[in-house]
Amino acid sequence: MSLFWIVLRQLAEIEAMATSKKVITRDEWEKKLNDVKIRKEDMNRLVMNFLVTEGYVEAAEKFRMESGTQPDIDIATITERMAVKKAVQCGNVEDAIEKVNDLNPEILDTNPQLFFHLQQQRLIELIRNGKVEEALEFAQEELAPRGEENQGFLEELERTVALLAFDDVANCPIGELLDISQRLKTASEVNAAILTSQSHEKDPKLPSLLKMLIWAQNQLDEKAAYPRIDHLPTATLGDPAV
Amino acid sequence: MVNNHQDLIGSYFLGLWKQNSGTQTPPAEDDEEEEAPTELNTINTYGGFLNVFPDKLSVQYTSVNLHGHDVGVVQANRPAPVKRLLYYFEIYVKNAGAKGQIAIGFTAEGFKMRRQPGWEANSYGYHGDDGYLYRGQGKGETFGPTYTAGDTVGAGINYASQEFFFTKNGTIVGPVYKDVKGPLFPTIAVHSQNEEVRVNFGKEPFFFDLKAFEAQERAKQQMMIEKMSLPQNVSHGIVRSYLLHYGYEDTVKFFDMASKNSLPPISLAQENGCSEQYNMYALNRRKALRELIRSGQIDEAFGKLCDWYPQIIQDDTSATCFLLHCQKYIELVRAGMLEDAVAYGRAEFGRFCVLEEYNNLVKDCAALLAYEQPQKSRVGYLLQESQREIVADTVNAMILSTNPNVKDSQDCMHSYLEKLLRQLTACYLERRSLNGDQGEAFHLRSVLDRGNTG
Numbered sequence: 001m002s003l004f005w006i007v008l009r010q011l012a013e014i015e016a017m018a019t020s021k022k023v024i025t026r027d028e029w030e031k032k033l034n035d036v037k038i039r040k041e042d043m044n045r046l047v048m049n050f051l052v053t054e055g056y057v058e059a060a061e062k063f064r065m066e067s068g069t070q071p072d073i074d075i076a077t078i079t080e081r082m083a084v085k086k087a088v089q090c091g092n093v094e095d096a097i098e099k100v101n102d103l104n105p106e107i108l109d110t111n112p113q114l115f116f117h118l119q120q121q122r123l124i125e126l127i128r129n130g131k132v133e134e135a136l137e138f139a140q141e142e143l144a145p146r147g148e149e150n151q152g153f154l155e156e157l158e159r160t161v162a163l164l165a166f167d168d169v170a171n172c173p174i175g176e177l178l179d180i181s182q183r184l185k186t187a188s189e190v191n192a193a194i195l196t197s198q199s200h201e202k203d204p205k206l207p208s209l210l211k212m213l214i215w216a217q218n219q220l221d222e223k224a225a226y227p228r229i230d231h232l233p234t235a236t237l238g239d240p241a242v
Numbered sequence: 243m244v245n246n247h248q249d250l251i252g253s254y255f256l257g258l259w260k261q262n263s264g265t266q267t268p269p270a271e272d273d274e275e276e277e278a279p280t281e282l283n284t285i286n287t288y289g290g291f292l293n294v295f296p297d298k299l300s301v302q303y304t305s306v307n308l309h310g311h312d313v314g315v316v317q318a319n320r321p322a323p324v325k326r327l328l329y330y331f332e333i334y335v336k337n338a339g340a341k342g343q344i345a346i347g348f349t350a351e352g353f354k355m356r357r358q359p360g361w362e363a364n365s366y367g368y369h370g371d372d373g374y375l376y377r378g379q380g381k382g383e384t385f386g387p388t389y390t391a392g393d394t395v396g397a398g399i400n401y402a403s404q405e406f407f408f409t410k411n412g413t414i415v416g417p418v419y420k421d422v423k424g425p426l427f428p429t430i431a432v433h434s435q436n437e438e439v440r441v442n443f444g445k446e447p448f449f450f451d452l453k454a455f456e457a458q459e460r461a462k463q464q465m466m467i468e469k470m471s472l473p474q475n476v477s478h479g480i481v482r483s484y485l486l487h488y489g490y491e492d493t494v495k496f497f498d499m500a501s502k503n504s505l506p507p508i509s510l511a512q513e514n515g516c517s518e519q520y521n522m523y524a525l526n527r528r529k530a531l532r533e534l535i536r537s538g539q540i541d542e543a544f545g546k547l548c549d550w551y552p553q554i555i556q557d558d559t560s561a562t563c564f565l566l567h568c569q570k571y572i573e574l575v576r577a578g579m580l581e582d583a584v585a586y587g588r589a590e591f592g593r594f595c596v597l598e599e600y601n602n603l604v605k606d607c608a609a610l611l612a613y614e615q616p617q618k619s620r621v622g623y624l625l626q627e628s629q630r631e632i633v634a635d636t637v638n639a640m641i642l643s644t645n646p647n648v649k650d651s652q653d654c655m656h657s658y659l660e661k662l663l664r665q666l667t668a669c670y671l672e673r674r675s676l677n678g679d680q681g682e683a684f685h686l687r688s689v690l691d692r693g694n695t696g
Contacts, residue, residue: 216669235661
């Protein structure tokens with residue numbers, strides 16, 4: 001072993017002693033890692049769960065064929081859900097609302113906030129396309145009544161309508177409403193609501209597990225010096241922290 | 243160089259096979275094997291002061307309370323199990339007797355059985371007469387309500403937060419920090435004439451909604467975890483390298499197409515330049531081989547390997563050859579061609595029998611012939627998809643190892659996803675071990691099974 005690594009190890013131990021942390025060498029840690037057995041089929045399930053929840057319909061179908069893993073929800077329902085998401089992302093909100101109601105009329109009924117956001121998006125699209133009169137009519141007939149029921153909705157409504165007051169919409173303080181990110185936000189909300197209505201978790205499990213890893217390492221840092229994985233995409237093992 | 247890789251890879255996958263053949267539940271799930279208290283311990287109690295009923299779940303104080311050293315204390319028959327999030331038990335006060343000096347709590351082994359829990363070091367007690375918490379000194383501290391006849395009082399340990407908590411008639415009292423290490427016995431005590439208490443170690447439903455409390459504690463932890471931030475698209479990248487690693491070529495193709503068209507478009511991380519290349523190495527051939535093995539066409543698989551990677555099957559006693567030959571044999575059994583299977587076995591198994599590591603596995607294969615319905619037997623696992631999967635994964639790893647750019651065999655055997663999951667599991671286990679082995683471990687299967695209910 002080179003002198004450099006010896007010194008590094010000693011520094012780690014000194015640091016650990018100062019804070020009474022247990023030092024685990026790379027060899028020891030790798031042995032512990034090798035004792036962990038992860039089943040291939042469990043990993044396949046995790047990947048399938050990701051593909052299905054994020055809406056990669058064709059990839060999920062191919063994965064089913066190539067790996068023999070069963071998706072945890074019916075793939076057909078993914079196609080419908082993705083159609084709704086796409087419609088919102090392209091600004092075809094009316095179409096999206098129709099599709100959601102075809103899928104399950106209860107979704108919008110039981111989700112006033114979602115419904116309001118969809119209507120708000122419709123308003124934004126009308127304004128974007130310069131249809132001022134239509135926009136005003138829509139705002140007053142469809143959105144104002146919702147605003148009366150809910151203070152938060154009212155504020156959002158006022159904010160959206162204010163877009164009409166500006167000439168240079170892109171640079172006005174509420175210009176972000178016209179940004180594509182607003183469409184994506186709404187699309188995400190609809191996606192989550194549909195998944196929930198199908199009794200499926202709206203988020204894939206993989207990101208949670210990655211967060212758990214970060215958290216678990218932070219927790220263990222308090223008591224031990226050991227090789228961490230700091231670069232998730234390549235899962236490279238570092239050396240015990242000095 | 244290639245041989246070193248091959249040996250390592252070979253023995254790794256043989257190890258997986260052995261594991262697959264063993265107990266049904268993976269060894270890490272030994273958490274369920276921890277035994278919990280079921281009844282009261284009648285051996286170490288002072289018979290002179292109390293009477294434990296025959297069911298070992300009720301006690302009655304039979305003496306007259308004269309001083310502080312004639313307490314009727316009973317511990318459970320086992321210490322509280324630790325490899326879980328919570329432990330909990332309850333008592334029901336049937337009769338508060340003359341002075342209602344009942345106590346519930348936890349004591350260490352070797353506790354002085356004539357003193358109230360909490361009056362001696364390494365014990366905690368919640369006393370009914372004054373509602374105080376005693377934790378090792380004679381003087382207690384104000385803690386909660388008093389309790390008496392008709393009340394149901396519970397005591398629990400929260401291993402995640404290292405705290406004790408108590409309940410009275412379903413409401414939480416506490417919690418209080420637990421600074422006692424080592425095994426703790428659920429303990430109850432009675433100290434005045436005619437006091438009578440019944441204990442419940444879980445055989446009957448608890449008064450307190452333990453499940454809701456547990457869910458609440460998990461949710462608290464979950465909230466902290468959710469606060470962690472992830473680099474953008476990291477999950478996407480990990481899924482992609484998983485698909486590439488195992489050779490799921492078609493899936494990757496459609497995954498990439500969809501990713502390009504998604505909003506916002508997901509671009510492949512350029513920093514992983516070299517590792518992406520290694521992952522894409524021989525992608526089409528690996529996919530082809532996996533397909534052949536998964537459909538049981540072992541002869542064809544051998545053919546392709548002969549054409550493309552003869553070095554992998556050069557050594558006829560290598561683990562790869564062993565796995566492939568066994569799989570061919572298994573496929574013959576599956577097809578009901580038992581005579582052919584026997585002939586094949588005779589031709590091929592001979593040279594493997596001499597090698598220690600193959601011995602038991604060969605025996606398992608041979609055992610298939612003993613049953614009319616082998617899939618229901620102990621060796622039925624050989625007929626399952628998981629066995630084909632092991633063979634396919636072995637060949638996949640072997641092909642990856644032929645890449646001249648490969649430095650570490652580990653990269654051929656484990657995808658990044660697997661490495662991350664191992665790290666996660668190891669961190670939890672280490673943390674638990676440093677915590678006196680208390681608390682939960684991480685189980686991927688539980689996470690997958692959880693939360694798919696309506």
